[in-house]
């Protein structure tokens with residue numbers, strides 16, 4: 232009896248148990264490795280390097296179809312098809328019904344060249360409950376990816392919507408220019424992390440997260456975004472981590488924090504923020520414990536006195552003043568404390584020289 236319970240327990244925890252790798256010949260030119268993690272549990276990893284085109288990848292489709300794959304990597308591929316120009320576009324895609332027929336938990340495509348409609352090859356209804364992570368890194372030169380695929384008879388359907396258990400979606404080192412409402416036209420109910428860093432995003436649609444009810448982490452760093460507060464409007468989000476560092480942000484906008492009641496970390500370093508407006512920051516939620524404003528041209532005058540009392544010492548507040556010269560490179564919170572003493576009741580800075588304390592602060596910071 233005990234033994235039976237033991238076996239049942241193992242089956243329950245390993246519904247997805249990986250598969251024994253097929254023979255080298257069956258999976259060539261890709262390779263497969265098994266890593267044993269428990270006595271009966273294995274991880275299955277398939278690696279494909281330098282495949283010429285989609286047909287090349289399709290040649291191992293039969294071997295992959297019967298497997299449960301934990302991680303699938305496609306590296307440095309489809310470059311031969313890329314050399315054909317427009318004629319090669321149809322050979323820079325995932326094979327037909329790949330998303331529906333394969334059981335792959337994590338898909339990683341790296342240093343390859345994908346057409347913008349790379350995931351739209353369907354013959355049967357698209358459905359996938361296995362994939363939890365989809366990452367595309369340095370593999371697309373398209374300014375937008377087809378989110379809606381043509382499914383015949385004039386109907387369109389989103390390929391991302393096929394993956395009903397997707398938790399992570401990364402699309403990095405690409406050339407996307409827009410983060411639009413069309414990106415996730417259907418609700419992605421399990422999506423927790425969305426990472427679009429290292430693109431060329433200029434435009435962000437308003438209310439763009441409306442179909443991502445569980446999103447906790449959003450990384451939009453290393454883009455060209457100037458305004459982003461409107462993307463949260465009209466509803467509260469569950470977001471805990473927001474990274475807009477390395478963009479062209481000048482202001483966080485008056486309503487940013489009203490729709491982010493659970494935010495814990497806000498990274499906005501390496502932007503063009505000059506003014507820290509009390510009216511914008513005062514709405515920050517209690518949960519906010521990490522703020523990074525390093526490398527911004529922040530002006531520290533009497534208007535930043537509110538910082539010391541608004542963000543207590545438990546909040547990690549990174550960033551230094553840039554101007555005026557009295558406070559150059561002084562940590563913002565410290566400057567706000569000095570200014571509390573220095574400014575008069577109408578908010579004019581006295582002429583007191585910077586104290587030696589502020590020079591020490593600089594060294595310690």
Ligand SMILES: *[C@@H]1O[C@H](CO)[C@@H](O)[C@H](O)[C@H]1NC(C)=O
Nearest residue numbers: 307341342343368369370404
């Ligand atoms: C992107 O991929 C190309 C082609 O494989 C490679 O030459 C380049 O170094 C990669 N860039 C990055 C940032 O990894």
Ligand SMILES: *[C@@H]1O[C@H](CO)[C@@H](O)[C@H](O)[C@H]1NC(C)=O
Nearest residue numbers: 368401403426428429448450
């Ligand atoms: C987003 O992707 C970049 C590039 O791959 C990576 O450095 C960064 O850590 C990722 N961010 C998150 C939140 O996963």
Ligand SMILES: *[C@@H]1O[C@H](CO)[C@@H](O)[C@H](O)[C@H]1NC(C)=O
Nearest residue numbers: 539540543544568569571572
């Ligand atoms: C700064 O805030 C702390 C509480 O967080 C308070 O004890 C301290 O007096 C304030 N400093 C000044 C100069 O008002």
